[in-house]
Amino acid sequence: MKLTDIITAANRNLLKNKVRSFLTILAIFVGSFTIILNSAINAGVNDYIDSQINAMGGEGYLEMTPTATMDMMESMMSSKVSEYSDEKKDASQSISFKSEDFEKIKKIDGVKSVYPIYLSQEDYVTSPYTDKKYEISLNGTVEGFELDMETGEMPNVSKDNTKFEVAITKKYVTLLGFKDNEDAVGKTIQFGVPSTAKCYTVAKRSDCQTVVEATITGVQADGILTIGGGARANAALLNEIHRINSIGMPAENADVAYQATAFVDPDKIDQIKEELKKMNITAMTIDDEIGTFRTFLDAMVAILNVFGGIALLAAAIGIINTLFMSVQERTREIGLMKALGMSRAKIFLSFSVEAISLGFWGSIFGMLVSMTIGYAGNTFLHSEGMFLENLPTFHFVKFTPEVILPIIVLVMAIAFVAGTAPALKAAKKDPIDALRYE
Amino acid sequence: MKKASPRAASTAKKAPASFPVIEVSHLSKTYGKRTTAFKALDNINLKIFPGESVAIIGKSGSGKSTLMHLMALLDKPTSGTVKVLGINASKLKGKKLNRLRNKYFGFVFQQFFMNSNDTVLENVLLPLKIGKVSRFKRKKLALKALDIVDLENKAKNKATNLSGGQKQRVCIARAIVNNPKILFADEPTGNLDSGTGKKIIDLLFGLNQKGTTLIIVTHDEDLAALCDRQIRIVDGQVVNESKQKAGYIRRTAIKEGQKEDR
Numbered sequence: 001m002k003l004t005d006i007i008t009a010a011n012r013n014l015l016k017n018k019v020r021s022f023l024t025i026l027a028i029f030v031g032s033f034t035i036i037l038n039s040a041i042n043a044g045v046n047d048y049i050d051s052q053i054n055a056m057g058g059e060g061y062l063e064m065t066p067t068a069t070m071d072m073m074e075s076m077m078s079s080k081v082s083e084y085s086d087e088k089k090d091a092s093q094s095i096s097f098k099s100e101d102f103e104k105i106k107k108i109d110g111v112k113s114v115y116p117i118y119l120s121q122e123d124y125v126t127s128p129y130t131d132k133k134y135e136i137s138l139n140g141t142v143e144g145f146e147l148d149m150e151t152g153e154m155p156n157v158s159k160d161n162t163k164f165e166v167a168i169t170k171k172y173v174t175l176l177g178f179k180d181n182e183d184a185v186g187k188t189i190q191f192g193v194p195s196t197a198k199c200y201t202v203a204k205r206s207d208c209q210t211v212v213e214a215t216i217t218g219v220q221a222d223g224i225l226t227i228g229g230g231a232r233a234n235a236a237l238l239n240e241i242h243r244i245n246s247i248g249m250p251a252e253n254a255d256v257a258y259q260a261t262a263f264v265d266p267d268k269i270d271q272i273k274e275e276l277k278k279m280n281i282t283a284m285t286i287d288d289e290i291g292t293f294r295t296f297l298d299a300m301v302a303i304l305n306v307f308g309g310i311a312l313l314a315a316a317i318g319i320i321n322t323l324f325m326s327v328q329e330r331t332r333e334i335g336l337m338k339a340l341g342m343s344r345a346k347i348f349l350s351f352s353v354e355a356i357s358l359g360f361w362g363s364i365f366g367m368l369v370s371m372t373i374g375y376a377g378n379t380f381l382h383s384e385g386m387f388l389e390n391l392p393t394f395h396f397v398k399f400t401p402e403v404i405l406p407i408i409v410l411v412m413a414i415a416f417v418a419g420t421a422p423a424l425k426a427a428k429k430d431p432i433d434a435l436r437y438e
Numbered sequence: 439m440k441k442a443s444p445r446a447a448s449t450a451k452k453a454p455a456s457f458p459v460i461e462v463s464h465l466s467k468t469y470g471k472r473t474t475a476f477k478a479l480d481n482i483n484l485k486i487f488p489g490e491s492v493a494i495i496g497k498s499g500s501g502k503s504t505l506m507h508l509m510a511l512l513d514k515p516t517s518g519t520v521k522v523l524g525i526n527a528s529k530l531k532g533k534k535l536n537r538l539r540n541k542y543f544g545f546v547f548q549q550f551f552m553n554s555n556d557t558v559l560e561n562v563l564l565p566l567k568i569g570k571v572s573r574f575k576r577k578k579l580a581l582k583a584l585d586i587v588d589l590e591n592k593a594k595n596k597a598t599n600l601s602g603g604q605k606q607r608v609c610i611a612r613a614i615v616n617n618p619k620i621l622f623a624d625e626p627t628g629n630l631d632s633g634t635g636k637k638i639i640d641l642l643f644g645l646n647q648k649g650t651t652l653i654i655v656t657h658d659e660d661l662a663a664l665c666d667r668q669i670r671i672v673d674g675q676v677v678n679e680s681k682q683k684a685g686y687i688r689r690t691a692i693k694e695g696q697k698e699d700r
Contacts, residue, residue, distance in 0.1 A: 001568050016555050336551045339512055341540025342568045343532060431512050435551065 001346050010354040013326065014361075021358065024315070024322045028362025029369070031312030032411045036363075036404060037370035037397070038304040044378075044398035045297055051393070052223050053286045054146045059266040060112070061144065062273075063289075064105075065259050067280045068095045097257040101279065105260075108275045110268030115142050116257035120241040123209060124192040125230070129177025133192065136230035140238050141167070144263050147232060148393055151181035152218025155234035164214035164237040169230060170222050171390070181219040188213050193241050197248030210244045212237070222390040312411065315362065316418040319355050323422035327351065327429075334426050335434020348427035355419025356412050363411040371399050457524065458485040459620055459651050460509050465518035467504050467674075478504045480674040482518070488619070491643065491652040493662035496671035503624065505671060506655045510543055510622050511535060523619070540569045544613030544650075546642075548625035550605045554598035558589065561597050562611045569616065583611040587641060603634030610641055620651045627661060639664065 001009075014021040053059065072095065075082060097116060105114050117140065124133040141147065147154050147167060155165035168176070168184065178184040192209045199208040214237050233241075246254035262283075264272050269285065276283045287294070327334070334347060374397035381388040381396055388394050467479040478501045486492050486509075496502040507513040508520055511527050520527040522538065530538060544565075552561050559580055566576035584590045587607040592600065597608065606626065613621055623642060627635035643664065646652040654665060662668050670678040 002570055005567050332551055333553055337564070337568060339510075339539065339545055340565045340568050341536040341538075341543075343536050346568075432507055435512075435547065 001342060001350075003349075006346070006350050006353050007357070010350060010357050013330075013354060014357060017326070020322055020325070024318045024358050025362045025365065027315035027318045028312070028359055028411060028415070029365045031308050031310075031315050032363040032366030032407060033370050034308035034311060034366075035305055036366050036399075036407050037374055038301055038308060039403050039407060040370065040374050040397040040399050042297065042301045043400070043403045044395050046294075047398055048223075048394050049290060049294065051148060053290075055148045055223065056145065056286045058144065058146070059285065059287065060264050060269070062262045062264055062269070062283045062285060063259065064097075064262060064276060064281050064283045066095050066097065067277070067282045069258065070282045095258065097260055097281075099255075101281070102260070104279060105262060105276070105281075108272055110265035110272050112263045112265070113143070114260060114262045115140070117259040117261065118238075118242045118255065118257055119245060120238050121196065121245050122191045122193050122241055123205070125172070125176070125189055126192070127176040127178075127187070127189040129187075130175070132175075134172070134175055136172070136191075138166070138191070138231050138233050138238070138241070141232040141234060142261065142263075145232075147218075148221040148223050149218045150221040150392075152185040152216070155217050155232065155237075157234050159235070161234060162236050163234075164212065164240060165217045165234045166214045166237060167218045167220050167232045168216055169220045172230065173219060184216050185218055187216050189216060190214075191241070193244045195247040196245055212240055212244070221393045223393065312414055316414050319358055319415055319418040320421060322358070323351055323355055323419050324425070326354070327422050327426045330426075331429065331434045334429050335431045338429070338431035339435065344427040347429075348423045351423035351426050352416055352419050355415045355423065358419075359412040359415025360408070362415075363408040366411075367399075367404055367408065374399060456487050456489075458521070459488050459523055460486040460653075461521040462505075462509065463519050463521075465505075465508060465520065466516050467501075467508060467513070468516045478674050479508070479515075482674075482676055484669060484676065484679075486620075486651060486653065488651055489646070489649050490667060491646045491654070491665040493665035493668045494653065494655045494671060495657065495659070495662040495668055497657055500671045501674040502655050502657075502671045504674075506622055506624060506653065509653065510545070511539060537569075540565060541616060542619045544616065544618035544621040546606070546609050546613045546621065546623040546626045548628040550609050550629075552597040552605060552608060554596070556597060557593065558584065558595050558597055558600070558608050559593040561608055562593075562615050564612060565616045580611070580615055583615040584608075586614065586645075587611045601634075602630055603637060606630060606634075606638050607641065610638070610645075614645060614650070618650065620653065621645060623652065623654045625656055625658075626654065627658065628656075635661075 053061075102114050102116060105111055120138070122136060122138050125136040126133045141155055141157055143157050145154065145157075149167065150170065152167070155167055156163070166189070168189075170181070173181055173184050176184070176189060178187065191212045191214065192206075193212050194205070195208050195210065199205065202208050214233065220232070242254075273283050337347065338344075378388075378396045380386065382392065383389065388396065462482055462484050465479055465482040466477065469476045469478055482505060494502045494505055504513070508515050509522075511520065511522065511530070514528075523542065525538075527535070553564075559577070562583055563571075563576045563580035566579060571579070581590060581593060584593055587610050589604060589607055589611065592604065592608075597605065600608065606629075610626075613623075621642070626638055626642060630638060639661065642652060642654070652665070654661065656662055667679065669676055
């Protein structure tokens with residue numbers, strides 16, 4: 001018998017017992033549906049997290065803080081009272097970076113570049129198209145960032161660029177009086193920047209503020225890491241803000257970096273972290289920061305997969321049962337086929353193909369239904385008032401062949417294994433006994 | 439069906455020095471072990487020549503079916519040998535054995551053994567499907583076989599909707615679809631009334647006259663008498679081998695059958 005004939009015959013045999021086959025397929029469907037949907041969510045969410053990490057410079061991006069700052073924050077958060085010791089204070093040292101620290105960090109193997117983050121403070125943002133002023137939090141962007149841009153481009157980060165440039169987030173487009181993203185790109189907006197020292201001496205806050213103009217280069221898509229963040233500026237703009245902030249301050253107080261960032265070789269990240277730790281600097285990657293979320297996600301996926309697995313196990317028992325019944329019912333047919341010269345191997349194959357077909361159809365239906373529900377759910381979560389409304393690039397589910405195919409193959413493999421015992425029983429049947437069977 | 443000069447055919451096939459298609463020597467088959475042992479066949483020797491029609495006759499439990507199963511290579515003997523087309527069957531294993539059965543044997547069973555949910559055509563082409571014949575060719579051959587049994591118009595019908603006689607004719611079509619050298623028929627008329635039975639007999643002997651070796655297992659003396667040769671089995675042993683004036687008796691029987699049809 002040819003393989004195509006075996007496959008056709010197997011599926012026709014399944015159709016002969018519609019109800020029984022349907023119920024078995026239903027059981028497989030439940031398991032594969034759970035696992036496929038679960039994996040699609042896992043892939044979708046992780047994909048999004050990865051894209052967000054890349055927006056922040058990717059795996060090689062480190063945020064550095066003096067360990068003393070971290071300890072201080074920890075003791076502030078802690079309810080325990082620690083005992084004071086001179087040694088601990090000496091060891092923890094300063095909560096700011098010293099200028100020689102940056103030289104030392106640059107020399108660590110694998111570090112590509114280091115950027116100190118100086119204090120920069122802006123009071124508001126406004127534009128010629130609105131009367132209102134809005135609070136904003138302005139962050140920097142450096143080479144290596146791949147901001148998730150919806151319109152336009154990232155600010156030019158090259159050191160030679162002296163123009164003040166900024167990429168705003170979507171929610172500021174309408175607030176600042178623009179019609180849409182395209183309208184905003186290329187327009188100039190104003191930041192109100194305080195000179196901190198002066199502000200202690202004047203009566204009105206506006207008397208110590210300087211207006212700085214910057215050009216919008218593009219609009220960022222909203223993402224989990226841009227929520228709360230308002231806009232990203234290039235170094236020229238941040239340096240100007242820092243300069244205005246520092247007016248009237250002694251130089252040693254002005255040029256203090258409490259935080260720094262670095263780009264490093266992702267493969268050497270662990271050694272670099274160790275080196276920095278010796279320098280009393282705590283370094284974290286974006287992955288470290290959202291690590292707890294990933295762990296939570298992984299745990300959820302694992303639990304749901306266990307449920308899916310249990311469903312598949314039950315389905316496998318269903319397959320065994322169905323096929324044993326089928327072998328029993330078709331004893332005579334098996335005997336006849338053997339008498340007519342069908343080999344044991346082909347009989348075994350026929351029943352195995354029947355089992356695999358059950359697995360195939362179950363997982364295909366699982367795939368179709370999980371895709372329908374997944375995409376519908378995704379659309380629903382992006383609709384008005386739902387929590388993904390402001391995250392258009394966050395696809396909650398991701399159905400790609402790489403996600404789905406391995407699961408379908410796995411389910412078919414489980415079905416095959418479940419089918420071996422009945423298939424073997426069929427293959428072993430003696431044609432004589434089978435033909436005598438009444 | 440028209441019978442073309444049975445006398446001439448029967449003389450032709452009894453040509454001397456022909457080589458046996460099946461040769462059974464010192465064949466024994468024992469079921470069970472030691473105290474429960476039961477000797478179904480005991481030292482059977484026989485030869486079947488090409489184009490012969492042979493009846494294996496005996497009462498239920500005599501061992502006649504076991505003998506047929508051994509000759510059809512569906513079962514293995516406890517001792518002794520079966521030679522098919524000059525090949526010692528005990529030397530045949532797996533693939534070759536299956537191929538031999540698939541290409542050279544045809545089977546007609548008392549209980550029909552049809553897949554009742556399949557169409558008549560599907561049932562008939564099953565041996566060709568197993569023998570890896572292409573889709574187009576097997577359909578052609580199956581329709582030809584159905585034409586021989588006069589059921590071409592039922593090809594698309596479900597097997598379950600046929601009458602007993604029609605079912606047995608489908609079985610014959612299935613048995614001859616691969617153009618076998620040897621046709622085994624196990625009580626081919628056992629489940630049929632005498633009128634329908636005669637039609638089946640006509641078909642089987644018609645094929646025999648075209649050169650197919652026919653081996654019929656039966657307890658029916660009248661049917662056995664139509665064959666060239668009768669091998670009578672009692673308690674697992676051949677008790678009496680007789681040759682009838684086959685052509686004459688058969689022709690008479692056929693004529694009577696045709697009269698009844700009218």
